[in-house]
Amino acid sequence: MSTLTATIDIQDDAPGVIAALLRQFPKGSRVKLAMSQDDGVAPLHGLDEYRLRVKAARQAAPACAWKTTSEAMKALREGEED
Numbered sequence: 001m002s003t004l005t006a007t008i009d010i011q012d013d014a015p016g017v018i019a020a021l022l023r024q025f026p027k028g029s030r031v032k033l034a035m036s037q038d039d040g041v042a043p044l045h046g047l048d049e050y051r052l053r054v055k056a057a058r059q060a061a062p063a064c065a066w067k068t069t070s071e072a073m074k075a076l077r078e079g080e081e082d
Contacts, residue, residue: 002024002025004021004024
């Protein structure tokens with residue numbers, strides 16, 4: 001059984017987008033279609049908003065003992081030797 005999940009913005013081209021999704025199934029197939037409104041996060045509106053969200057996510061992330069990938073790999077290798 002194939003599962004296809006997509007989130008689309010309802011615009012004038014929405015019927016065409018849905019038709020394109022359905023074309024991925026062989027002709028004569030039976031498909032179960034479930035649609036619901038997505039009340040999730042609104043789409044980003046520009047690069048500045050994206051950068052602000054990334055900055056906030058980085059600040060919310062827990063502190064890491066390693067500053068570089070090289071330091072992390074060295075610590076992992078040392079852990080394997082023990």
